[in-house]
Amino acid sequence: MSPSSREQAKKNVIEVLNKARAMELQAIGQYMNQHYNLDNMDYGELAAKMKLIAIDEMRHAEMFAERIKELGGEPTTDPLEKPIKAQKIDVIYPFDSKLEDDTIADYNQFLLVCRENGDSISMKLFETIIDEEQAHFNYFDNVNEHINTLGASYLAKIAGTPAETGPASKGFVVQGGEA
Numbered sequence: 001m002s003p004s005s006r007e008q009a010k011k012n013v014i015e016v017l018n019k020a021r022a023m024e025l026q027a028i029g030q031y032m033n034q035h036y037n038l039d040n041m042d043y044g045e046l047a048a049k050m051k052l053i054a055i056d057e058m059r060h061a062e063m064f065a066e067r068i069k070e071l072g073g074e075p076t077t078d079p080l081e082k083p084i085k086a087q088k089i090d091v092i093y094p095f096d097s098k099l100e101d102d103t104i105a106d107y108n109q110f111l112l113v114c115r116e117n118g119d120s121i122s123m124k125l126f127e128t129i130i131d132e133e134q135a136h137f138n139y140f141d142n143v144n145e146h147i148n149t150l151g152a153s154y155l156a157k158i159a160g161t162p163a164e165t166g167p168a169s170k171g172f173v174v175q176g177g178e179a
Contacts (some may be wrong), residue, residue, distance in 0.1 A: 006168055007165070009072075009117035009118055010071050010072065010117075010119075012113055012117045013071060013113065013114050013117050013119045013122050013126065014068055014072075014073035015069050016110035016114065016122075016123060017064050017066075017067055017071075017073070017107075017110075018066045018068060018073065018075065018076045019080075019110065020060075020064050020107060020110055020126070020129075021061055021064040021065060021068065021076050022076050022078060022079055022080040022114050023080050023106065024057050024060045024061035024064060024101055025061055025076075025077070025078065025079035025080070026079040026080040026081050026082075027054070027057040027099065027103070028054050028057045028058055028061060028079075029079055029082065030083040030084065030096075030099065031053055031054035031057060032051070033052045033083045033084075033085055033094070033160070034050050034087065034092050034096070035047050035051040035054060037085075037086065037087065037092075038050055038089070038092070038163075039163045041049075041089065042160055043089070043155065043158050043159060043160050043161070044158075044160070044162045044163035044164075045158045045161035045162070046089075046143065046158055047163040048141065048162070048163050048164060048165045053136050053139070055134065057175075058134055060132070061130050063125060063129065064125070067121070067122055067125055071119075071122075073128040074132075075087040087119055089147065089155065090147060093140050093143045093144035093147060094144050096136075096140040096162050097137055097140040097141045097144055099135045099136035100134075100140060101104050101137055101153045103133050104130055104133050104134060105138065107126050107129060107130050107133065108126075110126055111123050111126040111127065111130070112157075114126060118146070126135040133155075140165075171175075
């Protein structure tokens with residue numbers, strides 16, 4: 001592969017990595033908004049799981065950013081779309097199932113771009129993240145099925161549950177903020 005074709009291959013991979021990062025940034029905003037709304041509706045257990053999924057998406061966004069930087073690119077900071085706010089509970093889970101299903105389909109295509117451009121590291125990154133997105137899809141689809149099948153009785157069981165997700169992860173300040 002000539003140097004110019006290697007550079008083009010790298011650009012092709014960076015492009016799909018940045019598209020994926022923008023999708024993750026959208027998911028973070030969407031899921032955090034839903035987390036707050038579910039907590040306000042007093043569905044703590046659902047809110048806590050939504051927060052954890054948003055944190056997964058944050059990790060994915062950072063994994064994509066690190067790979068983009070390794071390839072010499074500039075990670076995007078722009079989400080693909082703005083979050084949709086004030087969704088009702090019967091809309092959240094089918095919406096999120098579709099978002100995850102579409103993401104899995106897109107990431108499988110992005111994985112092929114990485115393969116076609118000879119980047120097995122980015123390909124493996126997509127494989128890992130696809131597995132996690134599938135777990136998110138399964139969860140959202142399952143909750144949606146419970147809401148559709150059991151309705152108010154399912155939601156009544158969850159109402160008033162705690163929204164805590166355990167101890168906060170150590171951030172900069174908690175770790176002492178030292179260089």
